[in-house]
Amino acid sequence: MSKKTIPIVKKIMSANDQIAEENQELLDSKNILTINVMASPGSGKTSLILRTIENLSNQFNIAVIEGDTAPVTLDSDKISNLNIPVIQINTGGECHLDALMVRSGLEKLDLSGIDLLIIENVGNLICPAAFRLGEHFSIVVASIPEGDDKPYKYPNIYRGIQSLVLNKTDLLPYVDFNIEYFKNGIEALNPGAAFFPLSCKTGDGFARWTDWLKIRIQEMK
């Protein structure tokens, strides 16, 4: 018997990352901008997606992959009511989507002619962040009632994002929330991340978000 140390130095998530890369290659080949929308439950992911579809579906072909922990079709029904192709992925209790689940979703979607694919991740901030899916941009939706100190208290869950949507700005008169303080925390953790304070309810600030998204879609062409 002999003992031996085998050096490895391998990212433990590399199996998922590899499939995510293949997903992205497929989406690149079809010029489909893909965004991964993450948030805690109740921040307004579905509201953001619905309003984005209402604003952009006359200019672009949009499809949605819906991640849910249970076979509840409330969210996907709202989207298919807008005549948008939607695939629901039921994670069977898992707290996140992974690249393999998204691959199976991509196989079920007719991708021809699609300009924008929105992936709505499971409502949870901690777990989805560890799993790349093949997206071009990962977006976190935060909201005013959650408090402006969250990037400081939970730096690990506000990491690795390219865009942050701060929803429910219509509640600012009723809640102590310092937008600059919040934004500085996000910027420190994600230098250069795009920041969009808006209200999905009133539409205030929404045009800045859709203008940014339009430019990203056009850059894919």
Added chain:
Amino acid sequence: MHELAVTESLLNTACDYAIKNNAQRVISLNIVIGDLSSIIGDSVQFYWDIISENTICENSTLVFNKLPAKFICQSCGVEFEINGELLPCPSCGGMNLRTIQGDEFLLESIEIEKGLNKNE
């Protein structure tokens, strides 16, 4: 809760390398976890004990090397660690920061027990 999927990935990688290197069993795994990686070592350990049963990794020890989150202040160049809470630069108070350490989640090495090899 995502640690189950993560631990499965860890097990697959460790078993692959162990088998390729003709291991009889795996004694220990050296794992690097950054503070910003959202992976909880205790949770990985919990799943490990269950899913490594009846594999070459059964009864192996997980050794966690935890790396603190480290930032560099882009205004004054000072490097500093944080423990949990994100804080401004301790030197100039600035918030123009960049992460330089803390996202890691790596299998660095494994220690294996080899059988007697006729060629050795």
